Amino acid sequence: MIATLGMYDRPEVAHANDALWALIRENLGDGPMRLTRDMPFWDVWQSPDLLLSQTCGLPFRARLHKSVQLVGTPDYGLMGCEPGYYRSAIVARRVSGANLNDLSHLRLAYNERLSQSGWAAFWAHVGAGATLADLVETGGHLASAKAVADGRADIAALDLLTWSMICKFDGFAEQLEVIALTDPTPGLPYITAQGRDAPAIYSAVNAAIAALDSDLKELLHLRSLVAIPADDYLAIPMPPA
Secondary structure, eight states, X not given: OEEOOGGGOOGGGHXXXXXXXXXXXXXXXXXXXXXXXXXXXXXXXXXXXXXXXXXXXXXXXXXXXXXEEEEEEEEOOOTTOOTTEEOEEEEEETTTOOOTTOGGGOEEEEXXXXXXXXXXXXXXXXXTTOOOSEEEEOSSHHHHHHHHXXXXXXXXXXXXXXXXXXXXXXXXXXXXXXXXXXXXXXXXXXXXXXXXXXXXXXXXXXXXXXXXXXXXXXXXXXXXXXXXXXXXXXXXXXXXX
């Protein structure tokens, strides 16, 4: 079996995710001893051995919704979002004066084109027909933020929780500022493979979040687990290809 909690699993919070998984496993009475951290996301998400992972809303509605089950969506208590929802912060260098009134001179750093927060949320905010000077694919939100700070790009759309962690753990964040916030959408859901007992996994995760040490819960920004219907994810328009 495979279990991962990799979407927000940076070194500074890895011990908190380990503790969360230990509680999930204890409540579930099954599962691997340790989280998998060396397997590509798509290999994890599409594996029949998947017990628990976290995906993004765009991969779920674009490819995964017919091959996995939703377990539940963690609530991170994000500003301006109802429970289980999240949004993106569009950031620029403080000294650049960049704004979204004229995109034709701006280079967008983005993690990948199957990202709700780094790709789809940006286009929903500015309009699918907008024209940019260039696109800089980075492979991750942290790399996108660094590309803006280093001057290799002008703007980036970052998952608000990831942006909060960057502000806390990465000194270069002082060079950046938020110039816009996108509309909230359903957050990053936990998923499991077809054939597994998704309600039992929901109960185990919910109990684990409640039992997690308050300091670790705060480090992960975890508040609770909510049940957002699959249709709410599928109803979000697809971004430009």
